[in-house]
């Protein structure tokens with residue numbers, strides 16, 4: 001573990017009273033390795049190391065009886081600061097419905113997360129409606145319908161919209177929600193690659209039609225180095241308002257969280273911690289920081 | 295490029311970043327670059343492209359020769375698809391069925407995901423599109439029973455291949471891993487031998503956790519191969535290098551999109567080219 005490695009380094013220089021260049025490099029190298037093993041993007045790691053360099057080998061560490069723990073604390077505090085404060089509460093729209101649009105790569109957990117959000121919105125006294133805008137994946141609409149039933153939230157489908165495309169379905173859903181008095185609209189979209197030009201363009205058109213209050217990127221906790229490029233592309237196209245990290249119930253270290261936060265700068269709204277519709281938690285930066293550090 | 299000390303450190307740094315950006319495990323990168331440093335010195339490599347070619351050869355060495363899918367002399371040949379949530383198991387089954395059909399073979403699909411919303415519907419749509427049989431039970435049924443029935447049905451109908459779907463599951467979930475072991479046991483019992491392939495489906499977008507997934511699924515089941523999906527994304531799936539080298543599990547198939555014909559046998563040369571791009 002990082003603690004063991006740092007302990008080893010500081011053991012070797014005990015009594016020397018000062019840190020030489022070589023030891024400084026060694027300490028920073030171990031931190032770098034730990035963050036890369038946790039899937040933090042290598043450029044984000046570079047910037048991070050530069051930020052903590054001075055502190056990590058400063059007076060405080062040298063004077064400490066447990067320098068390894070001091071370094072860990074400095075790294076962890078910096079991670080927490082970068083991951084942002086505790087989850088900011090969702091602000092409901094002045095004029096309903098509040099529109100949430102979820103997007104992301106294939107299989108990231110969007111459809112399931114839509115249902116989780118719907119259940120959560122209901123628990124907040126809202127009257128949500130789910131919108132099935134994935135006309136691409138086999139049985140995607142059915143999947144959302146089944147989940148909608150499970151959480152007791154109506155699902156607006158392309159059939160109901162009399163539409164053959166997601167943008168039209170979204171537009172109709174908005175009219176329908178206003179007519180029916182649903183004050184929260186949660187829109188599921190098809191998974192897509194950030195480099196799929198026609199699909200990214202379609203997403204932009206959906207965004208324009210919906211004018212969402214929350215545009216949330218759903219990111220699988222296992223996402224590796226490309227998290228930065230993925231998040232950047234979605235953000236540039238849509239102006240994301242937040243991120244949801246899914247599948248945090250596995251043992252992925254979740255470094256993608258830091259990568260995405262670094263490039264998008266928007267809050268992590270929620271964390272998905274299981275397959276059931278109640279498996280949605282607020283984001284706790286200190287927990288994620290500890291996890292990234294392993 | 296070649297200094298008195300050896301290969302230009304700047305070039306090695308550049309290669310290190312390329313590999314890390316491709317999700318190759320950081321310890322694997324250290325090992326590869328150290329070997330590269332020695333090889334380059336021993337072979338007195340001077341040009342950057344020669345150093346790259348040397349690295350390319352090392353990477354191919356780690357991946358080994360391409361391994362084809364097993365086909366049994368005693369039909370049906372049974373392939374079990376396993377893996378964590380959302381990696382592409384169900385879609386990969388459709389693609390494998392399509393591939394087999396192109397070879398004039400018949401496949402029967404087993405709807406072994408009896409848990410997730412509309413999982414059976416999803417596979418049914420694929421079966422309809424492909425024109426292959428689907429054996430399914432009610433939602434919530436025992437997945438082992440579905441796979442058992444599918445094997446019996448394949449025998450009865452003279453179908454050469456059974457492709458069995460399973461629900462996505464996190465390897466950290468002990469009960470779900472036990473359920474999977476039971477599916478394997480029951481399939482083995484129905485077949486009179488272990489399933490001919492136990493394929494771990496991995497998402498190329500995943501980073502180091504792919505290695506954890508492989509380790510844990512390998513502890514639960516005798517994995518025979520990996521299906522690496524979503525290589526059409528910008529991710530390059532470098533974590534599989536460690537999986538191949540340390541666990542000895544060969545990558546057999548790759549996914550290159552969401553359509554039935556977007557799957558190919560694993561080609562180590564093309565893969566390494568992609569890593570170093």
Ligand SMILES: Nc1nc2c(ncn2[C@@H]2O[C@H](COP(=O)(O)OP(=O)(O)OP(=O)(O)O)[C@@H](O)[C@H]2O)c(=O)[nH]1
Pocket residue numbers: 104105106107108109110111112113134137140189190191192246247248249250271272273274275279379380410462464
């Ligand atoms: N363990 C776990 N599984 C999850 C979580 N969120 C979603 N899943 C599972 O991940 C898989 C994919 O979820 P989906 O909701 O279908 O993902 P998606 O992004 O809508 O997929 P596409 O529409 O195909 O792009 C399913 O098996 C879900 O049950 C989570 O937080 N934890």
Ligand SMILES: Nc1nc2c(ncn2[C@@H]2O[C@H](COP(=O)(O)OP(=O)(O)OP(=O)(O)O)[C@@H](O)[C@H]2O)c(=O)[nH]1
Pocket residue numbers: 106107137191193377378379380381382383384385386407410413460461462463495523524525526527548549550551552
């Ligand atoms: N771009 C791309 N998408 C893929 C590929 N393989 C699968 N997908 C997509 O990934 C998503 C998830 O695929 P599924 O086949 O449902 O994955 P799964 O492992 O069966 O998911 P669960 O059963 O929920 O665990 C779908 O949107 C697929 O179309 C691939 O090779 N490339």
Ligand SMILES: [Mg+2]
Pocket residue numbers: 110111112134137140188189190191
């Ligand atoms: Mg979906």
Ligand SMILES: [Mg+2]
Pocket residue numbers: 383384385407413459460461462
């Ligand atoms: Mg599936």
